[in-house]
Amino acid sequence: MPSHLFADRPAQPPEPGSVDALISQTRRLRGEVDAVRRDTVVDDDDAQGRWQRALCDLAVHHLDDLREHLGQLKEGLPPAPETIVLPQAAPEAGPDAQTRVGSAEWNLLTDEVSWSDELFQIFGRSPEAGALPLDELGSTLFSEDQPLLTAWVTACLVDGRAIDGEFRIVRTDGRVRTLHMRGEPVLDSDGCTASMWAVLRDVSELRRSQRAVRESRDSLQRQREIAQTEHRLAVELQEAVLPPWRGSLRFPHDNAGTLDVAAHYLPSATSALIGGDWYDALELPDGRSLLTVGDLTGHGVTATSGMAMMLGALRGMAMAGIEPGPLMGWLNQLLETSVQPALGSAVCCRYDPERRVLSWAQAGHPAPLLFRRGTGRSLLPPEGVLLGATSGASYGQAEERLEEGDVLVLHTDGLTPRSIEFSRADGTERLLALAPRFSAARSAQDCVRMVIEEFGESEREDDACVLVARVGS
Numbered sequence: 001m002p003s004h005l006f007a008d009r010p011a012q013p014p015e016p017g018s019v020d021a022l023i024s025q026t027r028r029l030r031g032e033v034d035a036v037r038r039d040t041v042v043d044d045d046d047a048q049g050r051w052q053r054a055l056c057d058l059a060v061h062h063l064d065d066l067r068e069h070l071g072q073l074k075e076g077l078p079p080a081p082e083t084i085v086l087p088q089a090a091p092e093a094g095p096d097a098q099t100r101v102g103s104a105e106w107n108l109l110t111d112e113v114s115w116s117d118e119l120f121q122i123f124g125r126s127p128e129a130g131a132l133p134l135d136e137l138g139s140t141l142f143s144e145d146q147p148l149l150t151a152w153v154t155a156c157l158v159d160g161r162a163i164d165g166e167f168r169i170v171r172t173d174g175r176v177r178t179l180h181m182r183g184e185p186v187l188d189s190d191g192c193t194a195s196m197w198a199v200l201r202d203v204s205e206l207r208r209s210q211r212a213v214r215e216s217r218d219s220l221q222r223q224r225e226i227a228q229t230e231h232r233l234a235v236e237l238q239e240a241v242l243p244p245w246r247g248s249l250r251f252p253h254d255n256a257g258t259l260d261v262a263a264h265y266l267p268s269a270t271s272a273l274i275g276g277d278w279y280d281a282l283e284l285p286d287g288r289s290l291l292t293v294g295d296l297t298g299h300g301v302t303a304t305s306g307m308a309m310m311l312g313a314l315r316g317m318a319m320a321g322i323e324p325g326p327l328m329g330w331l332n333q334l335l336e337t338s339v340q341p342a343l344g345s346a347v348c349c350r351y352d353p354e355r356r357v358l359s360w361a362q363a364g365h366p367a368p369l370l371f372r373r374g375t376g377r378s379l380l381p382p383e384g385v386l387l388g389a390t391s392g393a394s395y396g397q398a399e400e401r402l403e404e405g406d407v408l409v410l411h412t413d414g415l416t417p418r419s420i421e422f423s424r425a426d427g428t429e430r431l432l433a434l435a436p437r438f439s440a441a442r443s444a445q446d447c448v449r450m451v452i453e454e455f456g457e458s459e460r461e462d463d464a465c466v467l468v469a470r471v472g473s
Helices: 016-039 047-075 117-123 134-140 146-159 204-241 301-319 324-336 424-432 435-440 444-455
Strands: 101-107 113-115 163-170 176-187 193-202 248-251 259-266 278-283 289-296 344-352 357-363 369-372 375-378 398-401 407-411 464-471
Touching: 016 047, 047 204, 101 117, 113 117, 117 193, 134 146, 146 163, 146 176, 146 193, 176 204, 204 301, 259 278, 259 289, 259 444, 278 301, 278 464, 289 301, 289 407, 289 464, 301 324, 301 344, 324 344, 324 357, 344 407, 369 424, 369 435, 375 424, 375 435, 407 444, 424 444, 435 444, 444 464
Parallel strands: none
Antiparallel strands: 101 113, 101 193, 163 176, 176 193, 248 259, 259 464, 278 289, 289 344, 344 357, 357 398, 369 375, 369 407, 407 464
């Protein structure tokens, strides 16, 4: 507050009506922000939520300060330091419910010190103990802040510079507060410094809120960087594990009943959720062919590394001649004993081109779809629970005789996800409705392209794989 020595520049009281309107608007806005803050549900792992909550807290502190300043503006500039009138606001609860602004004047001619009642409250000092002179004020500061205050006061008294800075104090009750000080020298008629006045504002809660916003923002940024790194690693691992071939495969090359195979990976709508979906097709040493798709729960590096483990084991066992049913049992045991617990679903098919017989097993996975002469149906699934769901599970095995021109579609459940509008059965029906188009397709790649046209634009929450095998002559 200005000293009485500035009587030649009196402050003009503001119009109370306009200030009252601003105070009302500030109070109403404060209530609305506080309501948003109360409604913000924050989990320990939700960095975005913590950041939003910290911003709300910071906004509330700013609005509280604005309301106090408007209250002071309404009352006008008081005639003496100790008569500052604070705004009429509801008191806050808790140990920090105290006045945030106080004033002081140090008279260099008479050594008199005047503190407002509010400043005594800020310092936690009783008026009976008296106000602190300038040379003792530094004793309440943190040791590292004391030289800063000394330099400010010296520059103010000697060079006439205004003070505008912050320092930390330790109150008599041991609590630490951060104060913002604005001060100016008061000159006598000869131009010499007669006194110094200052307004000190307790900004502890404001700085704490700003620090919380900064820390939560930094935490959110770190989480985003970690997520980006994990996403890149997951993509690289997925690209390294999934089959490198693009377009169509044809095998075996020297037998009747050749399979024309094509597959495609469809990312989720956000492209950020890399899951554990896989597909594969390869020719086995005995002349038969392996066809498989599957999915592990979860996303990111954990899911893709688990997928790599499962697909590697599946390929190895298939190359060793293990049939689909027993193979599923071994995969179940592998997943059950893995370091990262997870559940998985899969379908594994072994095709014999000489007999044109498909032997297959499944583990809680959508059954293959068989399309023949313009119609389609789901194959009747043998017994099989999710991989990793139960110890010692047994998996049945079924056989299906295929014919020339048959189209077999294997897919993960992300291709036809459940939603409010559609059930998974509706998605299967949409696939089966492609039967007339499949019968007119010239290759498995054409069939895959039709599936992508039907489902590729869907806002799916999960990624998916589709594999199409077409039986040739």
